[in-house]
Amino acid sequence: MRQRNVDADSVGFLAAPAVSYMLLAFAAPMAWLCASSLLVNGEFGLANYRQYLGDPYYLGVIRNSLLIGISTTLITLLLAYPAAFAMAKCPVWAQSLILALVFVPLTVGVIVKTFGWTIVLRSNGVVNVVLLNLGLIDSPLRLLFTPTALIAGMSNVFLPYMLLPIYSVVRMIDRRYLDAAASLGAGPVYRFFHVLVPLSLPGVIAGVSLVFSLSIAAYVTPLMLVGDRFGTMSVTIARGFLYVGNPALGATMAVILLIITATIVMLSGRVARGRARS
Amino acid sequence: MTMTNKRRDLLVGAAASAAVLACPGVLRAETRELVVSGPAQLSKLFRQVFFSRFEQATNVKILFDEGVSLSHLEKLRANRNRPISSIVMIDDPVMVTANNEGLITPITPAAVPNLSRILPSAIHKDGAWINYMFPVATIAYNTNLLPGGVAAWADAWQPKFKGQVIVPTLQLTQGVLTLIVAAHLETGLPFEQALQNIDAGFTRLKVLKPNVLAFMANTSQAWNLLEQGEGSMMLSVSSQPVAARRKQGVPINTATPREGMFAMPNAIALVKNGPQPELAAQFINALCSDEYQSLIAGNLNSNPVNLHATVPAGFERANNLHVPDWEYITAHRAAWADRWAREIAG
8 A cells, every 4th residue: 555655656746847837837827817807806706707798799709709619610520520531441651641631731820821711712712703703603702701701711720620530530440340230230321320420439529629629719710801890709808908908808708718618628528438438 | 021031030039139138238238239129010121221320320239129019018017127128119009008107218308319300299298209200091092993092081981882991900009090080070070179079980980881891900911902902992001011012013002081191100219227228319319310310201101200301202291190199099998999899890
């Protein structure tokens, strides 16, 4: 017993540098942020939360952020899920090639990528030119500075974060499970929903948590693709801290954003554990 | 300016700041370096036009710490007890805050004799800070789309410009100018009194919404939209970069709207307790001199604040630029920003 304690202590000691770094660089600022969202005129309370959550404008801002987060997550999931299976089935050389193609866009800065979208979506951009030449529209559509443009751009920016976790799980799935299911009379649809989907779920959950938390907190892409027209939580946080000198607004919004993201990530974790157990 | 250049300049700036931080004070005194904090987008022009000239004349090395006004303000606050910069060049509304917080120290006629040669409207709070140039804030337009130009601010409200007008957001310093113009159009009062009736500005700006292509927080992106013809005009912008872009063949120009134009607030101040105060005053004195001020129109496409300065042939000196009451604006900005987000942007 005594011996085991000593072991545990020495292992704990190894984590000390990381723990102290995280305490200093993450936990302390986070505690300060939470405290400043609770502090009103020198007293602690929920007044800030009551004020902002009772204001239809800020509820709209939270709704906008949730809308972006959920739409981006769903679109990237729909695109990445079949793609991950296709990738996993490719010969090894093709897998490496596709992986490289997925990684290369990640090395391009988000500003450059978003700026590219502003060119594509212009009235004389590729999308409008193609639609005009196909005779599908008579005059250029207004695409830039609309929520649709934002969701299209965000899905592009965050697609690799959905694809990679799903692919890494899918490629490890043992094909013999499918053969076994088939030998027991399961049809392709049944095999997909009852064998493949549950086995790929850990990857889906990792991808969903990543994309949702990144997209709900995105700042640059919304700013460049819709500007002020579509207020999001991250833009509101920046406004509070940087432009109007209202740290209470910034801190309160930041904590609300954190709670939403943490809830989604923890729920995903719970679903994953539940599935693993069953 | 290309992205790579910007990044390189930024790296040089950062390395320079780091070097100054790392060096002991004695070493800094020996090499006679002057740290100036100022706007990143003007870094190259400042070096070409002013810094190289001053360095040659005085054997001083100027280290330019690049950034935006608000980041410089944060640095001034953080380094309050041991400032790194001697001089700070930021927008007037941010100067108001810096002055209220005691981060800058007055420029006196004793230390800067050329103060007597610049416009009284360029000297603020008894010399707490001064404007070193007045770029014009006006309307810029795409010459392919609007070959006839724009005659008035009121034109932006015409239905034919639906979805074509680019408007800077209130987060940007110049964003407030659109509100002042709107208040002027709604009330008929001069700009100065229109500012006191900003409600009217919100009312008139709401009517503009169908014509607005976007409310922009990023000026580079906004210029790009105008140059590419996605928008036909941009309100409340500094004319400063326009001349250089026109020379490169870009189809843009600035208007001279009949209601009047504004002075963009490019200000300079001495950092309180900053290093080398005499050298810093010497630089500001040089910047106010007839010689340096005569370089402003040709190189920076802006009005000199020194009326004795010459301007090249063909440069139209804009007299009677309106200088808004930035102190009043700074005091009300947070409340206006909140209204803007609710009533205008959404």
